[in-house]
Amino acid sequence: MTISSRAAATAFASLLLMGSVFAQTPAPAAxxxxxxxxxHTAASLECSKEADAKGLHGKERKKFRSECKKAAAEKK
Numbered sequence: 001m002t003i004s005s006r007a008a009a010t011a012f013a014s015l016l017l018m019g020s021v022f023a024q025t026p027a028p029a030a031x032x033x034x035x036x037x038x039x040h041t042a043a044s045l046e047c048s049k050e051a052d053a054k055g056l057h058g059k060e061r062k063k064f065r066s067e068c069k070k071a072a073a074e075k076k
Contacts (some may be wrong), residue, residue: 041069043069043072043073044065044069046068046072047064047065047068047069047072048065050064050068051064051065051068
């Protein structure tokens with residue numbers, strides 16, 4: 001086998017293998033937003049309204065709502 005025929009065979013094999021390099025990968029499956037909707041209890045909504053009225057934000061709001069909902073659960 002001559003050098004030129006080896007070079008031609010190598011070039012042809014390279015072209016065949018390059019097709020797989022440029023092949024498109026499948027698009028990732030779309031994430032479905034099938035999360036269950038959040039249902040707020042009456043106590044949770046009331047505690048949020050109180051926190052709004054007091055102008056609470058961030059950690060203070062979270063702490064207040066947590067304590068408020070626990071107090072509401074104890075009343076039941």
